[in-house]
Amino acid sequence: MLFVTSNPGKAREAEDILGFDVEQVDYDYVEIQSDSLEEIAVYGAREAYKELGEPCFVDDSGMFAEGVGGFPGPYSSYVYSTLGLDGVLRALEDIENRTARFDCVVAYHDGSEIHTFEGTVRGRVAKEPRGEGGFGYDPIFEVEGDEQGRTFAEMSPDEKNSVSHRRRAFESFADFIA
Amino acid sequence: MLFVTSNPGKAREAEDILGFDVEQVDYDYVEIQSDSLEEIAVYGAREAYKELGEPCFVDDSGMFAEGVGGFPGPYSSYVYSTLGLDGVLRALEDIENRTARFDCVVAYHDGSEIHTFEGTVRGRVAKEPRGEGGFGYDPIFEVEGDEQGRTFAEMSPDEKNSVSHRRRAFESFADFIA
Numbered sequence: 001m002l003f004v005t006s007n008p009g010k011a012r013e014a015e016d017i018l019g020f021d022v023e024q025v026d027y028d029y030v031e032i033q034s035d036s037l038e039e040i041a042v043y044g045a046r047e048a049y050k051e052l053g054e055p056c057f058v059d060d061s062g063m064f065a066e067g068v069g070g071f072p073g074p075y076s077s078y079v080y081s082t083l084g085l086d087g088v089l090r091a092l093e094d095i096e097n098r099t100a101r102f103d104c105v106v107a108y109h110d111g112s113e114i115h116t117f118e119g120t121v122r123g124r125v126a127k128e129p130r131g132e133g134g135f136g137y138d139p140i141f142e143v144e145g146d147e148q149g150r151t152f153a154e155m156s157p158d159e160k161n162s163v164s165h166r167r168r169a170f171e172s173f174a175d176f177i178a
Numbered sequence: 179m180l181f182v183t184s185n186p187g188k189a190r191e192a193e194d195i196l197g198f199d200v201e202q203v204d205y206d207y208v209e210i211q212s213d214s215l216e217e218i219a220v221y222g223a224r225e226a227y228k229e230l231g232e233p234c235f236v237d238d239s240g241m242f243a244e245g246v247g248g249f250p251g252p253y254s255s256y257v258y259s260t261l262g263l264d265g266v267l268r269a270l271e272d273i274e275n276r277t278a279r280f281d282c283v284v285a286y287h288d289g290s291e292i293h294t295f296e297g298t299v300r301g302r303v304a305k306e307p308r309g310e311g312g313f314g315y316d317p318i319f320e321v322e323g324d325e326q327g328r329t330f331a332e333m334s335p336d337e338k339n340s341v342s343h344r345r346r347a348f349e350s351f352a353d354f355i356a
Contacts, residue, residue, distance in 0.1 A: 030221075033209040033256070043208075069260035075253050078211070082247035083269055091261055091269040 067097035119168025245275035297346025
């Protein structure tokens with residue numbers, strides 16, 4: 001099945017979890033502005049299907065910090081590349097509620113309709129970046145339930161991938177397909 | 179001519195500047211994610227024309243702070259409603275380069291092609307909010323060239339409107355139509 005993403009690593013991860021062949025298609029579908037990852041992914045899957053003409057799926061992810069209305073949310077990538085982690089931490093200074101979540105939504109166009117699957121990891125925004133692994137917000141995201149209170153960037157890739165929001169969304173997608 | 183906007187105040191302002199009848203249409207066209215206001219407005223004008231079937235225009239605006247890669251830029255409205263002005267100011271703490279600009283792009287679909295018109299006001303991000311007027315980022319935007327160093331929110335509506343990015347974009351649009 002076609003996974004429309006610019007990231008070959010994501011396609012391999014999806015194949016591992018889904019248990020069937022996944023072919024990466026690097027088509028730059030339209031991402032709309034919305035507070036909702038689901039709306040963005042559904043629109044993207046529709047656009048990608050129009051272009052490709054066969055069943056395909058897309059995903060979208062973001063970190064949502066509860067104390068600031070879900071910021072940076074759907075715009076996590078833009079905010080990372082402009083403010084950076086330091087800027088995000090400054091913006092969160094004095095914010096007592098540091099609860100956050102990573103969400104991932106997969107939208108699958110089966111040729112006639114679109115199905116969505118969501119995965120979430122709950123956690124907190126750290127006071128400063130910790131760890132060398134991962135990418136994006138991983139160094140400032142402390143995973144809920146981790147006994148050592150580590151950030152995603154302090155885990156090995158396998159550890160992170162075993163609990164990640166993306167894995168959870170793909171597992172839900174895999175259940176549906178099965 | 180049709181101005182596709184949810185804001186009746188903008189439609190009246192446009193009519194004043196353009197010098198011909200402007201009818202507000204409150205159609206919620208798709209806004210795409212992009213670093214470029216022009217791309218967002220062009221896509222929106224195309225969508226709006228598809229829906230309405232007659233010449234129409236849309237506009238998009240944002241505040242771009244140079245020291246943080248243009249943040250919040252196209253996502254100014256989302257960032258205002260999540261981080262708020264205080265959060266934006268915290269994110270800019272320790273950032274020495276406080277140069278900023280307000281940009282507005284008007285995209286006009288004439289029935290066969292799309293024309294764009296840009297207006298810019300240069301300024302700086304203030305250290306704290308000042309003034310009671312305006313909306314959005316006006317209290318933290320100090321207008322370049324103002325002898326009293328005022329923010330947009332410290333000006334009367336007429337003063338602000340006489341130099342605003344939106345006026346400049348509409349004036350450029352008016353010249354084209356004339």
